[in-house]
Amino acid sequence: MALLEIKNLHVEVEDKKILKGLTLTIEKGQVAAIMGPNGSGKSTLAYVLAGKDNYHVTEGEVLLDGESILDMAPDERAAKGVFLAFQYPVEVPGVATMTFLRTALNAQRKQRNEPEYSTPEFLKLVRETSKHLGIDQEMLRRAVNVGFSGGEKKRNEILQMAVLQPRLAVLDETDSGLDIDALKIVADGVNRLRAPDRSMIVITHYQRLLNYIVPDVVHVMAKGRVVKSGGKELALELEASGYAQFADEAA
Amino acid sequence: MNVEVRATKTPAEQALANAFAAMRGTLPGEGAIAALRDEAFKRFDAKGLPHRRVEEWKYTDLRALMREAKPLAGPAGARPKGDIAPILTGVEADRIAIVNGRYEPAWSDFKASDPGVIFAELFKFLADNPEYLLGEVPGGDDPAQWLNTAFMSGGVALRIKRGTAVAKPIHIAHVFSGDAAAAMYPRVVIIVELGAQVTLVESFSGPDSLDYQVNSALELAIGDGAHVDHIKVGCDGDKALRVSTLGVTIGAKAAYKNFAFTLGGAVVRNQTFVRFGGEGSQGAIDGASLLKGRQHVDNTLVINHAVGHCVSRERFKSVLDGESHGIFQGKIIVEPHAQKTDGKMMTRALLLSDEAEADNKPELEIFADDVVCGHGATAGALDPGLKFYLMSRGIPAKEAEALLVQAFIAEVIEEIAHEGIRDALTFAALKWLGSRP
Numbered sequence: 001m002a003l004l005e006i007k008n009l010h011v012e013v014e015d016k017k018i019l020k021g022l023t024l025t026i027e028k029g030q031v032a033a034i035m036g037p038n039g040s041g042k043s044t045l046a047y048v049l050a051g052k053d054n055y056h057v058t059e060g061e062v063l064l065d066g067e068s069i070l071d072m073a074p075d076e077r078a079a080k081g082v083f084l085a086f087q088y089p090v091e092v093p094g095v096a097t098m099t100f101l102r103t104a105l106n107a108q109r110k111q112r113n114e115p116e117y118s119t120p121e122f123l124k125l126v127r128e129t130s131k132h133l134g135i136d137q138e139m140l141r142r143a144v145n146v147g148f149s150g151g152e153k154k155r156n157e158i159l160q161m162a163v164l165q166p167r168l169a170v171l172d173e174t175d176s177g178l179d180i181d182a183l184k185i186v187a188d189g190v191n192r193l194r195a196p197d198r199s200m201i202v203i204t205h206y207q208r209l210l211n212y213i214v215p216d217v218v219h220v221m222a223k224g225r226v227v228k229s230g231g232k233e234l235a236l237e238l239e240a241s242g243y244a245q246f247a248d249e250a251a
Numbered sequence: 252m253n254v255e256v257r258a259t260k261t262p263a264e265q266a267l268a269n270a271f272a273a274m275r276g277t278l279p280g281e282g283a284i285a286a287l288r289d290e291a292f293k294r295f296d297a298k299g300l301p302h303r304r305v306e307e308w309k310y311t312d313l314r315a316l317m318r319e320a321k322p323l324a325g326p327a328g329a330r331p332k333g334d335i336a337p338i339l340t341g342v343e344a345d346r347i348a349i350v351n352g353r354y355e356p357a358w359s360d361f362k363a364s365d366p367g368v369i370f371a372e373l374f375k376f377l378a379d380n381p382e383y384l385l386g387e388v389p390g391g392d393d394p395a396q397w398l399n400t401a402f403m404s405g406g407v408a409l410r411i412k413r414g415t416a417v418a419k420p421i422h423i424a425h426v427f428s429g430d431a432a433a434a435m436y437p438r439v440v441i442i443v444e445l446g447a448q449v450t451l452v453e454s455f456s457g458p459d460s461l462d463y464q465v466n467s468a469l470e471l472a473i474g475d476g477a478h479v480d481h482i483k484v485g486c487d488g489d490k491a492l493r494v495s496t497l498g499v500t501i502g503a504k505a506a507y508k509n510f511a512f513t514l515g516g517a518v519v520r521n522q523t524f525v526r527f528g529g530e531g532s533q534g535a536i537d538g539a540s541l542l543k544g545r546q547h548v549d550n551t552l553v554i555n556h557a558v559g560h561c562v563s564r565e566r567f568k569s570v571l572d573g574e575s576h577g578i579f580q581g582k583i584i585v586e587p588h589a590q591k592t593d594g595k596m597m598t599r600a601l602l603l604s605d606e607a608e609a610d611n612k613p614e615l616e617i618f619a620d621d622v623v624c625g626h627g628a629t630a631g632a633l634d635p636g637l638k639f640y641l642m643s644r645g646i647p648a649k650e651a652e653a654l655l656v657q658a659f660i661a662e663v664i665e666e667i668a669h670e671g672i673r674d675a676l677t678f679a680a681l682k683w684l685g686s687r688p
Contacts, residue, residue: 050643053635078645090640094658100644103654108645143658160644 036221081167151182187212291400324351352435353405367415376408388498390524427457503529542575571607
């Protein structure tokens with residue numbers, strides 16, 4: 001069954017057409033890789049799903065469990081289970097990571113009419129998750145992402161994802177800026193979160209990440225649309241042939 | 252060509268002149284004090300209320316903002332049941348109440364358990380200590396200060412004796428009390444002797460919907476090796492006009508921290524004049540303002556490095572909502588022989604509405620050549636990228652804004668050493684954020 005259905009989506013950013021009729025379906029429990037050259041609209045898709053301002057949908061629809069999310073504010077989408085792991089996580093001075101996690105989790109639970117987590121439950125959840133990601137308690141006390149290395153920021157994104165337990169996780173170039181060891185830790189964190197009721201969209205420019213997070217399907221984007229879909233072997237083909245073929249195809 | 256032509260007096264200036272003529276015989280203090288009042292009023296009368304063409308008062312045009320001069324406030328009534336300093340409820344301190352400009356023992360809770368703390372009503376202190384010269388602090392050459400000297404109705408003098416480490420904060424609570432608007436002119440003298448340590452709190456409060464006026468002055472002399480933490484909390488009523496002048500002299504190897512927290516008042520000007528008079532001292536002049544509606548709050552500093560080898564830090568943050576107007580003017584002066592001076596000033600304004608206005612005027616006047624001085628100023632709205640990041644995690648817009656504003660302001664509040672006061676101000680900031688529409 002489909003968790004996410006994107007139908008004929010057209011998106012403009014500052015009067016520039018970025019997505020031009022994108023259609024994509026993500027099944028429940030599926031891990032889908034989206035690959036494509038720079039400027040193909042991959043990150044735009046990620047931001048549109050999360051509900052960023054100034055991304056204007058001019059046509060088409062986005063349905064989560066059959067319900068349109070396009071009129072929802074970002075926090076409402078998050079409460080419905082949408083999570084975006086940012087390509088460039090933002091530094092939030094003055095807000096401790098622990099406070100941030102707790103505020104976010106309880107805000108979501110409140111919107112879903114679920115009881116707030118008790119302090120011991122919450123601490124247990126964070127402690128266990130952060131251990132797997134090699135995040136120490138000191139990092140949790142520091143302001144969100146302030147003074148974190150690139151790898152620490154990406155691990156913090158996965159920690160947030162693990163705590164918030166989304167139904168649809170969008171990972172926007174989570175591999176960028178990571179060395180191989182950091183990549184393994186992050187991929188391991190993502191793999192732990194694979195579940196029959198959780199779908200993931202893994203956006204990446206390179207095939208490398210997909211050695212560690214093995215996708216069920218691979219979609220190729222070019223010029224604002226999905227131009228080819230296939231199994232995980234499609235990623236390897238692309239690695240060999242490059243994206244040039246699609247530049248011509250979509251033109 | 253440069254002869255200044257004084258225009259006709261404004262109604263407020265005329266009322267002040269009339270009041271001074273009528274009251275000068277009845278105001279407390281004789282001899283030298285009376286002469287000081289006459290001299291101060293003469294100087295004020297020659298210039299009048301400061302206005303926008305007076306550079307130091309450019310953004311706070313008192314001539315325009317102070318339409319009338321209220322009559323001098325009468326004596327305080329019975330002590331009210333509630334706390335006399337709203338924000339600081341629960342902070343354990345020795346409280347000295349100055350109500351309607353006069354020391355009120357019945358409103359005070361001052362145990363004076365420490366023999367190293369000596370305290371007296373201002374005019375009793377001045378009569379007993381004729382060697383103490385009032386007004387010999389920086390900032391004396393200012394129209395607001397002249398007015399305070401002319402009309403000062405009372406106050407206290409506090410002496411922290413040599414080597415005394417005062418355990419509890421000493422809180423001077425200025426309160427306006429009454430049903431009709433009036434003016435009060437309290438004056439406070441604090442002397443912190445060699446090696447003494449104290450936390451001083453000043454608060455200003457009064458009822459909403461009453462356009463009372465406050466012109467307060469505090470002179471603070473900090474001895475060699477002394478440590479003073481000074482927290483000023485402005486929670487005046489929403490129609491109040493207040494000008495507070497602070498003059499500080501700092502001895503050698505001393506440490507002074509000042510934090511001005513402003514939430515209340517219609518028009519507020521905190522003017523702070525600091526003079527480093529001994530080498531090896533440190534001064535931190537910080538502040539935070541949270542403003543809404545049509546509030547106008549001006550923090551003006553003049554930091555004078557008269558000697559070398561001192562460090563000064565100024566950090567001010569303001570959060571401006573509605574049509575509020577926040578002003579920061581900071582001047583660092585380094586005198587010719589004040590080598591190895593290290594002075595840095597930073598001011599940041601966060602605008603929460605399109606109608607709010609922030610004015611920053613940092614100035615450096617450096618006459619020595621071996622110094623490190625700098626300043627930075629920013630003003631802007633909440634970062635939309637930050638807000639989106641928080642919202643994408645499920646935090647609703649209003650809560651996300653509150654979290655970011657709180658973080659912004661916490662950065663300076665955290666500089667306060669006293670935990671109880673820090674918590675009280677943090678809580679007040681949260682309450683302010685919670686009350687935003």
